[in-house]
Amino acid sequence: MRIGEASRVSGVSARSLRHYEDEGLIVPGRFGNGFRDYCQSTIDRVLVIRALLESGLPVRLIRELLPRLTDGSGPGTDAVGAEFLREVQSFRDRLAARIAVLSDQRAALDSYLREARRTEL
Structure with a gap:
């Protein structure tokens, strides 16, 4: 097609x-x-x-992962797989850190909005 x-x-x-x-x-x-x-x-x-x-995976990691998905070997079957898993874990950890920062920012905004609404009344 x-x-x-x-x-x-x-x-x-x-x-x-x-x-x-x-x-x-x-x-x-x-x-x-x-x-x-x-x-x-x-x-x-x-x-x-x-x-x-x-x-959320970057193209670089997807490019590395795709051949393993199509040949059935899966990640983690060799040293390259172990390195790939470390990279994915590192990416996940960075993502979790960003989520934590965003959650803190949201909590601060929620607090601000609650306080602002109290002063409006």
């Missing part, structure tokens, strides 16, 4: 599909005229990429 249909089927913009290709995450086939040709397995991969991006 061409890029417009692949975009419609996957729910991912044509621009994102081109970006995934530029990043080496997908390799669509090509028609004789040079247009991209997306098969179902590429669409399935796009859906996995989208889910991983939505979970």
Whole structure:
């Protein structure tokens, strides 16, 4: 299928599909005229990429993870897998720290709003 249909089927913009290709995450086939040709397995991969991006993983880690997802070996099966898991854990820890800061900021704003409402009455 061409890029417009692949975009419609996957729910991912044509621009994102081109970006995934530029990043080496997908390799669509090509028609004789040079247009991209997306098969179902590429669409399935796009859906996995989208889910991983939505979970917050950076493209660099997704690029490393994708071959393991498709060959069935899974992360953690060798030294590279162990390093990958450390990177994912580090990413998760940084995310947790950001969430903690945001939670503190939200609590401060909630407190401010409660106080402001009391003074309005």
